[in-house]
Amino acid sequence: MTGEHPSPPPGAAATPRQEGRLAQLGIRFTAWAERWFPDAFIFVAIAVVIVALGALLNGAPAMAVAKSFGDGFWSLIPFTMQMVFVTIGGYVVATSPPVQALIDRLARLPTTGRGAVGFVAAATMLSSFLSWGLSLIFGGLLARALARRADLRMDYRAAGAAAYLGLGATWALGLSSSAAQLQANPASLPKALLAITGVIPFSETIFLWQSMLVALILFVISVAIAYISAPGPTNAVTAEDLDVDVARESDDLGRPKQPGEWLEHSPILTVLLVAIAAGWIVQEFARQSWITAISNLNTYNLLFLTLGLLLHWRPKRFLVAVARSVPATAGILIQYPLYAAISAMLTGAKNGAGVSASDVISHAFVSLNTTGSFPLAMGVYSAVLGFFVPSGGGKWLLEAPYVMQAANELQVHLGWAVMVYNAAEALPNLINPFWMLPLVGILGLKARDIVGFSFLQLLIHLPVVLFLLWALAFTLTYHPPVMPG
Template sequence: MTSTIEERNSEKGLARVAQALAGWTEKWFPDAYVVALAGVFLVAAAALANGSSPQTVVDAFGDGFWDLTAFTLQMAMVVLTGYVVATSPPVARLIDKLATVPRTASSAVSFVAFLSMSVSLVNWGLSLVFGGLLARAIARRTDLRVDYRALGAAAFMGLGAVWALGLSSSAAQLQATAASLPPALLNITGVLDFGRTIFTWQSMLMCAIIMAITVVIAHYSAPKGAAIKTAEQMDVDLDDQPAQVAPRSRPGEWLEYSRILPMLAVLMTAGWLISQLASKPVLTVVSSLNGYLLVFLMLGLALHGTPRKFLQAVSLAVPATAGILVQFPLYAAMAAILTKAQGRGGITVSEHLAEFFTSIGGGGSFAIIIAIYTVILGIFVPSGGGKWLVEAPYVMQSATDVQMNLGWTVQIYNVAEALPNLINPFFMLPLLAVLKLRARDLVGFTFLQFMFHLPVVLLLVWLLGTTFEFVPPIH
């Protein structure tokens, strides 16, 4: 208890406020699953207040509960494949080499922030594990004394800054995959490939600006001198020796320890990918969530070398997917109640919300209000893909009504959706398991990032949004 008080007293300014907020969050903020459950009943109450009958509400709940089964599995696989790739021997060797690059404590923190964000643009699950292992590798250096809390917070910047502007963006992937879109949303938006969302020059410019700001804040907020708390001072074990695979004990296990089958699977995947690229536009292939996951899964198999080593890595990755598997059905139920439970005059809650956002009007005011709304909702519903399915039907209908570019509306959601992660520690959980830290150890630094990110994001969605023209949905 005394050490905790001393830690808080040693902080100044924003960092001290952030540590107080982290302590409050750790004590009072419920588990994300409990928040999702409460969200279902809140939405149900809104539908009843709108004039829906109890029978209509429970029918929408039950009928919609499994609407996202395919998408739930896909999002769980994003985490699993990222974890498997990050823990493979070749990537582990790469991490050890990268850990030798920084020369000062501050540059080490900003270096981890930059790499975690860069990796998150490819796969946010990979970013969490990669960033955590890189932070640990730097902390093991005997020639460099770095604050382990700041390193851990930097490793989280991929999820807290730009992940949703990259290839594994749940909302962008969903909008580009017709089979994963609920019919109600598909009728409003049509299919939006990456060329209309994450690959627009406005989105890429916004991503570059946010990355630059994040790196600078990470660099200058890293503790120095006596304020540094190393992993050793925090009693963190930094031994990252991989678990040994048991030797083959019987002839029937031969193929489990052979590279033959993984090589054949990788060759088949490569053949499929070449065929897809030869017959379809590149953006269509890149936007395919199923294809993206296939390539990453086979990459993990190839990097681990044998089926036995691969399956050992998968078993370690599965616990990190638990939150997605049990929460996404609740998000599907929320979306169904919002869009299907008709009330007075046959109007749903979703349609009322659409009318509200439409009343705001188009242009910069619409972009800013949608961004702020996304941030607030994200604090209570920490899920990029699940929350998009709750939010998208009325937000995208409003965007169509005020003739806001639909692709840019997705990116407004994406850039704003990352911000709550800097406050709500739900998505920190896999990283904390790697770092062997508590959320309160990191939130002081991530909250500082949030204070700078929020006004910058609001300014960018307004300014860059003025460069778009409205394009009707393509079905």
């Protein structure tokens, strides 16, 4: 499914709508990126070296830099595993038989190819408010289900781009926002960062009315662009045109052949495990508000894993889904410890005057900005940096120490600063091949096939998002950091 596929038929490859200047620019940009951009691990490795050199140039002793690197490297293991389970939980839910059946039913609703593309965009973004892991897999499976319809001529590339909009537009404004989750969980935050930001609950980030307004506007705009930019039936390039096999994969696990396999195929243990987990989850939601409960990553992840186990019903089917999801977690496992080390070097490696590299950068932010201009400057900075460090949680650990210190000094609402980061950080995902990889693997496409359409989304999202981040900041009032306890 992930191999090369032939070019679209000549009659469908050169139409103005498909090969307009914006799409051509997006395709050329991604072709360049795929050739010249190394793996994301290389970027984080370069960032480690740059931050270490910056700390040395700031006057920090070499041994202090090395010590902060080592002290910080393992400081985020709980959060790293929590992010891994966000991916696994979303995958096992999206690939369960009931959700697959739901996808098949949803795929029968659109009546036109363009309508199908807009439908994929809407469904993907709605699911991204629950989980970015769920959104990525759900969107890809929905696009494949629609492509199987013989009566619907849908542009498969446009549908693929629409399936990516959860990651490129709205995921960071939802419950699985890495930055918002980190800030709401003091146990997951590095101590140096907690001292700067304090605890920021969901009520001050993703559940601000300003945040929900941004999410609503992005949702409407994205669906409209997906619908309008999709080629009509005459010029649509279908999965069949691209020689992509979209037939449903077999999920037949067969019958147990050995006595020891019987429990793997029996729902008995599933029912008992779900009952035990459900008892704990019910207690968590009973003893506190649902916003507080869902903002705890442990509760959030156990909820998804329990739901996934229940939906798969048989332990064997659940374990197969988990095994298929694990390769998508490799980048998180190896890169997040390095992001933690970067955060520690930024804040912990100090010169003789007790000044860290984070202090120097934050002072630069303060000197170059006012309270009014800070959200716009932070938004632009976060968007640019996001292309080189494609990890919402990891990049937050790199960026937060100095931007949040600057937000305190300029008295910018700290929760809104987190949301400025969230909305801006998602923008480069629209043209960055890193997070496209799991999706294009499901679709049987390459990143260059969908980026022309997602690049068009970026061109419109960028000015809209930056304006909203700047304008809505004036409706909020600064509050000092709130420490746990």
